[in-house]
Amino acid sequence: MKLATLQAQLPNFEIKLLTLADQEALLALEQSNPRYHQYFSANELTLAEMADDLTAHPTGVAADQKQVFGFYLAHKLVAVLDVLNQYPEQDFMFVGLLMVNSAYQRKTVGSVIITGLMQAALHSDIHCLQLTRVTADTGVKQFWEKLGFEDGDQLFLPLADNGRLAVTTMTRVLV
Numbered sequence: 001m002k003l004a005t006l007q008a009q010l011p012n013f014e015i016k017l018l019t020l021a022d023q024e025a026l027l028a029l030e031q032s033n034p035r036y037h038q039y040f041s042a043n044e045l046t047l048a049e050m051a052d053d054l055t056a057h058p059t060g061v062a063a064d065q066k067q068v069f070g071f072y073l074a075h076k077l078v079a080v081l082d083v084l085n086q087y088p089e090q091d092f093m094f095v096g097l098l099m100v101n102s103a104y105q106r107k108t109v110g111s112v113i114i115t116g117l118m119q120a121a122l123h124s125d126i127h128c129l130q131l132t133r134v135t136a137d138t139g140v141k142q143f144w145e146k147l148g149f150e151d152g153d154q155l156f157l158p159l160a161d162n163g164r165l166a167v168t169t170m171t172r173v174l175v
Helices: 003-009 020-031 034-040 047-055 109-123 138-146
Strands: 014-017 066-073 076-085 092-100 128-134 150-158 164-173
Touching: 003 014, 003 109, 020 034, 020 047, 020 066, 020 076, 047 066, 076 109, 092 109, 109 128, 109 138, 128 138
Parallel strands: 092 128
Antiparallel strands: 014 066, 066 076, 076 092, 128 164, 150 164
16 A cells, blocks of 8 residues: 555544664554553563564565554654555455554544545555454454454464464455
């Protein structure tokens, strides 16, 4: 998706593609949401993990299919959106992460961003958004359901400590 297409749908935000130069700002944002990281690891977040968050993508997916958008208000990073274009199918977009700084949560920031993303996706010939969410996180489930996403299959992600995490796919067909 083109940055300009997303920016046109969300003119109240300054949006930029995040790079490795933005690791510290991304770390601060993710540290404002410690509960999310605890699902994946008991260790503290590191800059190395931020570098991985900015660059990692599934096997078989080209690096240029991944985009990490930063959303700024008054020059402060208030949200991050990680997407994979044309994944898992040609006219799909996979939302790898939407995280809003804790100070901006429950203030419609996330809903506004996803509503803008859906409009930008339609302008980019994307007809379906898909994501996985941590199954145990019922608040996140309610957030996505409010935006018209529906539960799909439950999967288990392997974790670094040989554990596994239950996640549920969610899909929203765009019309």
